[in-house]
Amino acid sequence: MANNPYQQYKNTQVQTANQEKLLLMLYDGAIKFTRSGKKGVEKEDKDLANNALNRAQSIISELRATLDSDKGGEIAESLDALYEYMNYQLVQANIKKEVEPLEEVLEMLGELKETWVEAAHNLKNKQQGQQAGGINIEG
Template sequence: MYAKKGIRAYQKDSLRSDLASADPHRIIQLLMQGVLERCAQAKGAIDRRDFEAKAELLTRITDIINALNDALDPEVNPELVENLSSLYGYMNERVHQAGLEMRAEILDEVISLMLTIKSAWDQISDEAKVEAAQARS
């Protein structure tokens, strides 16, 4: 029990440290990673029939997906933003359905979609990051 608390405290401190020094690109990466981690945890909660953990984790997943959606900038690429916003909405629907039906495999689809988005995000060049930062200034 104490080991779990220690691990959680370390993870929170590590995340706070990452966020304190993170640029906007890195923050989005951390949010996407958060979705992936909580989906894996939620799958375990569903399999264990741990209703309280399942509800908490699915709510967190939805919150993070909503934060990703809110971070979209329609001025940059309106068509891409519209497509991503629709995809985020679909992912939230699937998360809700996984909770209602107690089907962990539905979260595999959310994981797959997020991995696809994150993979593309991770490939953004350093030059593009600098350009984006300058455009925001």
């Protein structure tokens, strides 16, 4: 499916995205596949649930891999523990075919995504303010 225009578009998006955009794309993917896995559990479609939840786990593993404990300190450690917990909940939901852990993971992912959207917005505003401010030569 290398000639699939949609896949080519998605590949281009990933290749040209900045770090903030890539992070948000990972959150969007984790949310999408967790929701899909939840639908699979609800419909008792084991293949859908398993495939979607495995993809969600892969994305959360990628989120964990992006953490830099040297630069991020306690925040990175807290996020790592949270991602580990989410992965555990996804595994449990997949094994037991239960919806409750998925609802919890979806809530956490949604809150984290909102936080990153706000942080990216604040960073962008700060950068624009610095560019517009120029240099104060009067002291």
